[in-house]
Amino acid sequence: xxxxxxxxxxxxxxxxxxxxxxxxxxxxxxxxxxxxxxxxxxxxxxxxxxxxxxxxxxxxxxxxxxxxxxxxxxxxxxxxxxxxxxxxxxxxxxxxxxxxxxxxxxxxxxxxxxxxxxxxxxxxxxxxxxxxxxxxxxxxxxxxxxxxxxxxxxxxxxxxxxxxxxxxxxxxxxxxxxxxxxxxx
Amino acid sequence: xxxxxxxxxxxxxxxxxxxxxxxxxxxxxxxxxxxxxxxxxxxxxxxxxxxxxxxxxxxxxxxxxxxxxxxxxxxxxxxxxxxxxxxxxxxxxxxxxxxxxxxxxxxxxxxxxxxxxxxxxxxxxxxxxxxxxxxxxxxxxxxxxxxxxxxxxxxxxxxxxxxxxxxxxxxxxxxxxxxxxxxxxxxxxxxxxxxxxxxxxxxxxxxxxxxxxxxxxxxxxxxxxxxxxxxxxxxxxxxxxxxxxxxxxxxxxxxxxxxxxxxxxxxxxxxxxxxxxxxxxxxxxxxxxxxxxxxxxxxxxxxxxxxxxxx
Numbered sequence: 001x002x003x004x005x006x007x008x009x010x011x012x013x014x015x016x017x018x019x020x021x022x023x024x025x026x027x028x029x030x031x032x033x034x035x036x037x038x039x040x041x042x043x044x045x046x047x048x049x050x051x052x053x054x055x056x057x058x059x060x061x062x063x064x065x066x067x068x069x070x071x072x073x074x075x076x077x078x079x080x081x082x083x084x085x086x087x088x089x090x091x092x093x094x095x096x097x098x099x100x101x102x103x104x105x106x107x108x109x110x111x112x113x114x115x116x117x118x119x120x121x122x123x124x125x126x127x128x129x130x131x132x133x134x135x136x137x138x139x140x141x142x143x144x145x146x147x148x149x150x151x152x153x154x155x156x157x158x159x160x161x162x163x164x165x166x167x168x169x170x171x172x173x174x175x176x177x178x179x180x181x182x183x184x185x
Numbered sequence: 186x187x188x189x190x191x192x193x194x195x196x197x198x199x200x201x202x203x204x205x206x207x208x209x210x211x212x213x214x215x216x217x218x219x220x221x222x223x224x225x226x227x228x229x230x231x232x233x234x235x236x237x238x239x240x241x242x243x244x245x246x247x248x249x250x251x252x253x254x255x256x257x258x259x260x261x262x263x264x265x266x267x268x269x270x271x272x273x274x275x276x277x278x279x280x281x282x283x284x285x286x287x288x289x290x291x292x293x294x295x296x297x298x299x300x301x302x303x304x305x306x307x308x309x310x311x312x313x314x315x316x317x318x319x320x321x322x323x324x325x326x327x328x329x330x331x332x333x334x335x336x337x338x339x340x341x342x343x344x345x346x347x348x349x350x351x352x353x354x355x356x357x358x359x360x361x362x363x364x365x366x367x368x369x370x371x372x373x374x375x376x377x378x379x380x381x382x383x384x385x386x387x388x389x390x391x392x393x394x395x396x397x398x399x400x401x402x403x404x405x406x407x408x409x410x411x412x413x414x415x416x417x418x419x420x421x422x423x424x425x426x427x428x429x430x431x432x433x434x435x436x437x438x439x440x441x442x443x444x445x446x447x448x449x450x451x452x453x454x455x456x457x458x459x460x461x462x463x464x465x466x467x468x469x470x471x472x473x474x475x476x477x478x479x480x481x482x483x484x485x486x487x488x489x490x491x492x493x494x495x496x
Contacts, residue, residue, distance in 0.1 A: 070211060073223040073253075073483075084204070084488040087211045123220045 003161060003178040009154055012173040015135065018151035019048070022133055023055035025149050030100050033060050035128065037099045039067040041117050042088045044106035047168040048135060052104060067092035069103075074116035090120070097125035102149075106164035108134040111145035136175060138162050188485050190302050190309045193318035194359040202324070202360060205480050209328050212483070213476035215252055226255035229486050232280050234260045235291040235312070236267070241447055241471060242312050242322070246289045249478035255486075258285070273297060274304045281305040286486055290314070308485045316350050322446050323356035325477040327364065329470050330401055333442050338365030343395040343437070345429060346405030346454050347376040347416075353446045354405055358384050371395035372405075372427060375416040392427055396436040403444045404429040404455045420453050430456045434464065442466050 010018065030036055033056060040049030046068045053066045070088040072078075103117050118130055133149035138156040154177070156162060161178040165171075188201060215223055231250040233243050243259065250257045260280065262268070267276060273292065280288055287308045290298045295315030302309045313319040330337055342361055348354045348370050361368050362385045370381065371389040381388050389395045396402060407423060417423045434443065443455075443465045451457045460467060 073211075073215075073225040078225060078487045081488040084484060087208050087483075089211045090214055119224070123223070124218065 001180055001182045004181050006160065006177045006179045008174060008176055009136070009152060009162075010175040015151070015173045015175065018135065019051055020055055022149045022151060023052050023059060026052070026102055026131075026133065027056060027060055029131075029148070033062045033064055035099050036102065037065045037067065037094060037096065038102050038104055039069050039092060039096075039117075039121065041103060041105040041113060042068055042070045044164055044166050044169060045069075045104045047166045048106060048133075049104035050168075052102075052133065065094045067094065067096075069117055069120055071113060071116040071120050074120045076112060076116065092124055095125050096121055096127045098128050099125075100129050100131065101127040102131045102133050104133045106135050106166070107162050108132070108137045108145075108147050108150075109140055109162075111141045111143035114145045115143055135164050136162050188481070190298070190311075191320055191481055191485065192298050192302070192309070192311045194320050194323055194356050194363070195318065197320070197360075199363050202327070202363060205324055205477065205484060206328050206331060208480035208484060209324075209473070209476045212479040213473065215479070216472065216475055221252050222254055223252070224254045225483060226250065226253040226486055229255040229286045230258070230284060231255045231287045231289065231482065232258045232260060232285040232307075233289045233312070234262070234276065234280060236262045236273075236297075237291050237293055237313065239291055239312070241474065242291065242319075243289075245471070245474040246310070246312065246321075246478050246482075249475050249482055250287075252475070253479055253482060255286075255482065273301065277301045277305045277307075281307040287482060310481065310485070313352055315352065316355070317352055318356045318359075319352040319446075320356050320360075321474070321478055321481060322353050323360045324481070325470055325474040326353075326357055326403065326444055326446070327360055328477050329444060329466050329473045330442070332469070332473070333466060334400060337361065340366045340400040341398060342366050342368050342401040342403065343392075343399040344368065344370045344403045344405065345392050345395065345427060346372050347407055347411060348372050348381065348405070349376045349378045350408060350411070351405050354403075357403065358386055362386065369395040369399065373417055373423070376411070392429075392433055393436060396433055399437040400441055401444065402429060402434065402437055402441060403446075404459075406446060406448065407450055407454045409450065420450075424453050428452075428454055428456060429459050431458050431462075434459055434462075444470060447471070 038049045040046035049066050053064045056064050068091040070090050072085045072087050131148040134147045135151040137150045137153050159180050163176045165174050167173050247257045289310045289312045291312040292314050295317035297314045298309050298311035368386040371392040374390050445467050
């Protein structure tokens with residue numbers, strides 16, 4: 001099985017515009033930045049959370065705390081894996097109790113990562129509310145979970161893969177749809 | 186890459202050692218949280234089967250398993266069917282037949298853990314077998330060194346004391362040399378096994394030579410029965426000639442750190458001044474022991490669809 005590029009959904013500018021809009025929406029929905037914290041889900045949620053925080057600071061003039069979350073230990077498929085997912089450190093250097101926590105990730109798909117992230121956050125404290133911001137919502141939810149802020153809604157088939165490339169990790173900004181070709185492994 | 190059994194560091198690939206050490210960092214974060222539990226090993230069972238006394242290793246494994254949400258049971262052999270003559274193999278089969286996923290074994294005979302793997306489907310962790318290996322102790326020592334020095338490669342590590350009977354020393358020698366440390370050992374000639382140089386270490390019968398310019402000093406526990414065996418004339422003489430004191434520590438680098446696997450004989454292999462001094466990482470070792478054992482249990486029981494045996 002290999003992956004073939006099918007379409008580009010967003011380029012660098014498109015991603016930047018979507019992030020700016022999401023930053024405005026977060027501020028609008030929460031009436032400013034009081035008690036607001038952003039937590040990026042490793043790995044690609046991390047640079048996206050940092051960029052959102054930069055934009056919010058530019059708009060409102062206040063710095064919003066940013067944390068990074070590794071959800072590996074909370075995954076529901078650990079016993080089914082045939083490899084060890086790399087374990088990264090969780091870096092949340094502030095209390096989440098009574099805060100408005102905006103979880104940030106690149107793609108929302110089955111919702112299982114979000115479920116794991118919510119459990120991980122709850123183990124760190126008791127937030128007032130948890131919201132979810134994603135670059136791409138591709139559908140196919142397996143749990144009753146939805147995003148509050150979406151960069152782009154992309155209807156996909158399960159044969160397709162959504163690849164969010166972020167400059168800090170991948171050397172450039174763009175979002176692609178790839179298609180799996182050939183037999184499954 | 187997956188670990189099935191963890192029997193020793195002699196045959197453990199460098200990548201696996203590195204993976205365990207990398208995984209221990211995130212695990213340590215969990216221990217320092219208010220809520221010290223993650224659901225990762227929910228539904229797994231870990232049994233500690235100890236044929237020798239132990240405080241820290243056993244507690245450490247049990248807490249590591251509990252922090253990962255595994256269920257734990259402990260078998261204290263003094264109050265078990267072992268006193269009725271049940272063999273190690275039968276005990277292993279019995280424990281595994283109850284659905285235990287991981288058996289943590291300490292046994293006075295070298296090779297006991299390896300033997301157990303042949304008679305049970307459970308994964309086996311060697312928590313010390315005779316004079317052979319004590320891999321998780323060496324891994325926690327290496328993790329503690331990494332935390333303090335940010336590297337192991339190129340460091341000069343001095344190990345002092347009874348090398349002959351020490352499974353801690355043996356596991357550390359395998360692990361540290363694999364990661365590129367320069368290991369120097371010193372102890373009474375009666376406690377230095379023949380051919381030790383073949384493990385890639387430098388051997389001295391005087392501690393001063395080993396300590397010169399060291400980055401890390403590891404003092405080993407002197408098992409007090411060794412005096413009765415005639416290997417040392419007296420504890421006082423041992424303390425005077427081989428004990429780690431402030432004067433000897435001054436021979437090391439200014440930022441050298443001190444490790445001891447515990448339990449300590451204060452005033453014998455290490456003075457209280459050094460054990461409680463600013464260079465001592467002995468308490469960190471205990472905390473790190475839990476983190477490293479969490480990493481081992483996690484790597485053994487998760488992602489096991491493609492498993493390879495490692496001894």
